[in-house]
Amino acid sequence: MANASGTLAYMTEPGRLELRSYDVPEPAPGAIVMRVLRANVCGSELHIWNGKHPQKKSGGLGHEMVGVVVALGDGRTVDNAGEPLQVGDRIVAPYFQTCERCFHCVRGEWNLCDNAYEHYTKSPDEWPHFHTSYATHYYIAPRQYVYKVREDLPDGVAASANCALAQVLFGLDQVGFRPDETVMIQGAGGLGLYATAILAHRGNRVIVVDGVASRLELAKRFGAHETIDIQRVPDSEERRSKVLDLTGGRGPDGAVELTGVPAAFAEGLTTLRRGGTYLVMGNLSPGTTVDYDPGLSTRRALTVRHVDRYEPRYLRTALAFLEETIDLLPYDALVDATFPIEGIEDALNASARREVTRAAIIP
Structure with missing residues (x-):
């Protein structure tokens, strides 16, 4: 050589x-x-x-x-x-x-x-x-x-x-969702689709949120039980209400943020059920902030886990x-x-x- x-x-x-x-x-x-x-x-x-x-x-x-x-x-x-x-x-x-x-x-x-x-x-x-x-x-x-x-x-x-796949597997193992739990996936890019496949394979009910219709169709093929199209439901509060309707009014047991969009993080926090767990892996660029209500997270007893590499x-x-x-x-x-x-x-x-x-x- x-x-x-x-x-x-x-x-x-x-x-x-x-x-x-x-x-x-x-x-x-x-x-x-x-x-x-x-x-x-x-x-x-x-x-x-x-x-x-x-x-x-x-x-x-x-x-x-x-x-x-x-x-x-x-x-x-x-x-x-x-x-x-x-x-x-x-x-x-x-x-x-x-x-x-x-x-x-x-x-x-x-x-x-x-x-x-x-x-x-x-x-x-x-x-x-x-x-x-x-x-x-x-x-x-x-x-x-x-x-x-x-x-x-x-x-x-x-x-x-x-x-993509190794990252999602590692992250999911850090939070340990139980097979009987409902998990919301934010983002249906490569990592989101892998997260959908893993969780569905493990027995979880999976709700996927994204703004690209073709990605949501692919998410269904990878095991998503329900999908929400941001283009059709552009208002954050409406999306939250839709997720609540799908989960008996409580919110999902867990959520995985894989969008890289800071606003998605804030939305995920308010959508989780009381006592829910939030895995954050998509927002990895420092310098962009969103409003964060620590009192809300405490009163709702949320667990938020950020995972790098x-x-x-x-x-x-x-x-x-x-x-x-x-x-x-x-x-x-x-x-x-x-x-x-x-x-x-x-x-x-x-x-x-x-x-x-x-x-x-x-x-």
Whole structure:
């Protein structure tokens, strides 16, 4: 690979992108060089693209991916489940690492590692260049987890295991909704659809709220029992009343915010039943505020849990869920638009306009 060249998307500033070429590196001991087969557009990319990410203002883009091993560093002979690794294997990897040494890692809070983005935030000009997945190649550092992908999982299904599915599985396990509980999902993008599938599979009654009719139709295919279209019910109080009507006047037992819209957070708080639990994962860009009534939350005995990233072992949990449900759910409908690496700007803009449910880049 010493003379091989690869291409990656370089964001010079939010909203401005160019393609650059670099030599494909040889892997250091414990590292892996992967050829990217497919990389998805996640909401996090849209936050970065629009300049709303608190850290990343330039550099590479992309983190949801599946690829094939092209080179293994010395000592990297198995994946993190103990399965043998060799050149040609399809794999997935979290885009972040667990350093195992910082305050949070020592406490076992793997998802909060202080050095999680050590590689992800590097400039592509810095070796080994391929730190992100909108590229022909991706460099997996020694402390990043990696898992083999079973042969019967298509690339389009496996690519979303990191981060959408792993993130939702981890978040839901943090709050532990009981199977007999009704849960409202705010947002029917990639994460919302996965949350719908998981909860319906676990026996929950699921109500999905979104403003795109095609997404709501897809939510039904993934197990939603009821849906509410924001375009048809534009008033927040009317939506709240509709949810109350669907839940015997009490409100849902739980809710999951996956919109990235601050107003949705405020709406979710007022819709939950007394004693309800709110999982918040979509609002991840600091700096935007909404009115918050702490007295209301206290009097209604609400539990609000914010979750950032996931424990990397959940990537294997995500693969297991896909393996279990591959013949039960319409995963092929999740990614409804594909773009070449030269069309990444089109993919990002179409996703931001909600013209597609989920876009994929195929280098």
